[in-house]
Amino acid sequence: MLFHLIQDTALYLAILFLFGVLGYAFIQVNYLVSALCNTVLVLTAFHLLSPGGDVVVGARFVDTLLGCAVALLCSYILPTWEVRFLPGLANELKAANIRLLKTAMALIEGPQNVADQACKSWGAAEQAVYVALSRFSASFYRMMNEPMRHQQQAVTFNHLMIQNHVLAMQVIHVVSTVESKPAATNEIKCALLEAKKLLESQDVAVVPNNESYPMSEPHWVSDSVVPSMALQQLIDAAEAIRRDMVRSGAA
Helix, strand or coil: HHHCCCCCCHHHHHHHHHHHHHHCCCCCCCCCHHHHHHHHHHHHHHHCCCCCCCCHHHHHHHHHHHHHHHHHHHHHCCCCHHCCCCCHHHHHHHHHHHHHHHHHHHHCCHHHHHHHHHHHHHHHHHHHHHHHHHHHHHHHHHCCCCCCCHHCCCCHHHHHHHHHHHHHHHHHHHHHHHHCHHHHHHHHHHHHHHHHHHHCCCCCCCCCCCCCCCCCCCCCCCCCCCHHHHHHHHHHHHHHCCCCCCCCHCC
């Protein structure tokens, strides 16, 4: 009906430009808005190509309705929700962090004649953590775009993602400290070993979702050797991961 009421070609060109820009602007932000803008763009373009006929526009409208109906039906018949994959990805991420901790300990304790091999293993372990973290975070953010009823354990999985990132960054930080401050080796080895034991242990009581887990007691070391906060955050992150894995059902 609007196509019959509006006869100004310049206005149609402005609509083409506006909805073309909006369609591409929202493609990574909101796919629904992007699809609506692109539909208006295509309908307007067809009208400019054939102003007197509604066959092409009508066929496009009917095809759009049929496509929406099929997509809506398939979303209920064959749903694939991200919450199904998050526990497995969480276990992969925890395993990658355990490997990073083991490799860090081997790098610190290993003799000089195997330093090159230890460095290669460290680089591979570090890359594996980045890959696992990116896969987990991508799946989590896809879940947050799904219907609210399928966003299960969102707070726990978000906290799990953050603590895994904190743990990995602190391990990388303290390992780099060993090279510049060899006197910190014993404190760092103890912290890495305790964090590894926490991640590998599953003996933990489940706390309700509306309560927080207590953190471990401070493990103070000399700030002149290595920042105590780094080791404390490392151990606390491992403790939080262990408890969040049990809370989310991924353990």
